[in-house]
Amino acid sequence: MSDFFSAGWGYYIAAISLIGIAWCLWLLWSQRKTTVQLKPDGSVDDTTGHVWDGDLRELNNPLPRWWAWMFILACVFGLAYLVLYPGLGTYKGTLQYTTRDALAKQQAEVEASVRPLYAKYMQMDVPAIAKDSQAREIGQRLFLNYCAQCHGSDAGGSKGFPNLTDGDWLYGGEPDTITQSILKGRNGIMPPFAAQLDGSKAGDVAQYVRSLSGLPADPIRVARGEPLYKANCVACHGAGGKGNQALGAPNLSDRTWLYGSSERTIVETILKGRNNVMPAHEEILTPEKVRMISAYVWGLSNGAAR
Ligand code: HEC
Ligand code: HEC
Incomplete structure (x- = not known):
């Protein structure tokens, strides 16, 4: 086209x-014949004259x-x-x-040729696949191909990209929830509170949030922040900050942070909100690949490799 x-x-x-x-x-x-020159003495000159x-x-x-x-x-x-x-x-x-058809045909051939390799795993449940060392190697390679650019090659994550090895989940760490995260993607939305809270109030709430996980916090500002937290944040993060996996609202009472625990970072989250996207992979990955990656990811925080 x-x-x-x-x-x-x-x-x-x-x-x-x-x-x-x-x-x-x-x-x-036009060049099929050569034109022959004659020398002054009448004999044939068989050179072009270039010397x-x-x-x-x-x-x-x-x-x-x-x-x-x-x-x-x-x-x-x-x-x-x-x-x-x-x-x-x-x-x-x-x-x-068309090159597009040729590529699709090639991909279909490769997928058909590897399907028997995956067939055995499609019969097994995720924990069993995760314990299989060959499956783990396949899963790791797929993870490096499709997921490492965001979650890191060790799945340890970085700011804004969740760590998938720590057993702390935004949406849940059951095999089915992990598969769902991969297939449908995720979109964590924290609304901005700049209209309800000014910088100093947001700072007080941040101090209260820090106190939830036992981080050093100023007791006076914690006391000022607590009612503000209860008025604005409980609906999603829960009383005590335990979070809500149905909304992807992080647990604020543990020591795992998606963005960071400093007052500045927490205030930034409160005032500006967050909108974090994990892209859906159902169009990109075959069901076999999704299963292998799900098992690999599940295994990372469930001691499968030990
Ligand atoms: C373009 C970057 C990107 C890619 C590629 C990506 N992810 Fe994600 N992933 C994210 C972000 C960002 C989040 C957090 C979404 C949120 O905050 O709601 C996330 C969330 C997740 C979660 C939910 C974590 C939890 O704590 O509940 C899982 C599981 C996950 N990703 C697995 C994968 C796997 C497996 C792959 C490879 C198939 C992958 N991701 C590819 C960016 C990415
Ligand atoms: C509508 C639901 C909702 C409300 C209300 C809400 N949050 Fe959030 N919050 C979220 C979600 C969802 C995320 C995760 C965003 C992401 O995936 O990037 C989040 C993320 C955060 C984070 C980042 C945590 C980390 O690990 O780095 C902090 C801190 C936070 N919220 C504090 C608050 C505070 C304080 C309030 C009240 C002022 C509040 N939130 C109100 C849904 C909410």
């Missing part, structure tokens, strides 16, 4: 290709036959190719070949 908006470009490219080939053939035709380095003369020989035939064959090949394959602007070629 052509990516050009106007058909004119298709004709333009087709014309250049065809004129190019025609020009090559004309060139060959350099004193006595090097260029001979004026006709093109070798084999060379002329290769030239013609190359032109015939080019024309045949342009009939069979897409090459002339928007013309699709008699074989209807």
Whole structure:
């Protein structure tokens, strides 16, 4: 398929290709004979007249036959190719070949060839797959391919990207929840509170949040922050900050932080909110791959490798 908006470009490219080939053939035709010069004494001069380095003369020989035939064959090949394959602007070629179809066919073949390898695992439950060392290797390779760019090659995460090895889950660590996270993706939305809380109130709430996990906090500001927390945050993070996996609202009373535990970072979350996206993978991964990766991820925090 052509990516050009106007058909004119298709004709333009087709014309250049065809004129190019025609020009090559004309060139060959026009050079098929050599014009022989005669020397002043009437004998045949078999050089072109070029002389350099004193006595090097260029001979004026006709093109070798084999060379002329290769030239013609190359032109015939080019024309045949342009009939069979897409090459002339928007013309699709008699074989209807597209690289997109070829890729899809290749991928389908590879998937069919690896399916028997996965078949045995599709019968097993996730904890059993996670204990299988060969399955873990496959899972790890898939994870490195599809997940490591965000979650890190050791699945340890980074700011905004959850650690998948610590047993602390935003949405839940059951095999089914992990599979769901992979298939459908996730979107953690924390609304901004800049309209309800100013900077100093947000700071007081942040002090209260820090106190929930036993981090050093100013007791006076904690006391000021507590009612504000109860008025604004309990609906999602729960009394005591235990979080809510149905909403992906993090537990604020443990020492695991998605963004960080400093007052500044917490205030930033409160005032600006957060909108964090894990992309859905159901269109990208086959069911077999999803199962292998789910088992690998489940195993990371359930001691499967030990
Ligand atoms: C483009 C970046 C990106 C890629 C690629 C990605 N993730 Fe995520 N993932 C995230 C983000 C961001 C979150 C947190 C979403 C939120 O805060 O709601 C997340 C959340 C998750 C969760 C939920 C964690 C919890 O605590 O409940 C799991 C499980 C997960 N990802 C697994 C995977 C796996 C397995 C892959 C590879 C197939 C993958 N992710 C690929 C960015 C990514
Ligand atoms: C509508 C639900 C909702 C409300 C209300 C809400 N939050 Fe959140 N909060 C979330 C979600 C969801 C996340 C995770 C965002 C993400 O995945 O990136 C979050 C993340 C956070 C984080 C980051 C935690 C970390 O591990 O880094 C902090 C801190 C936080 N909220 C504090 C608060 C405070 C304080 C309030 C009240 C002022 C509040 N939240 C109100 C849903 C909510």
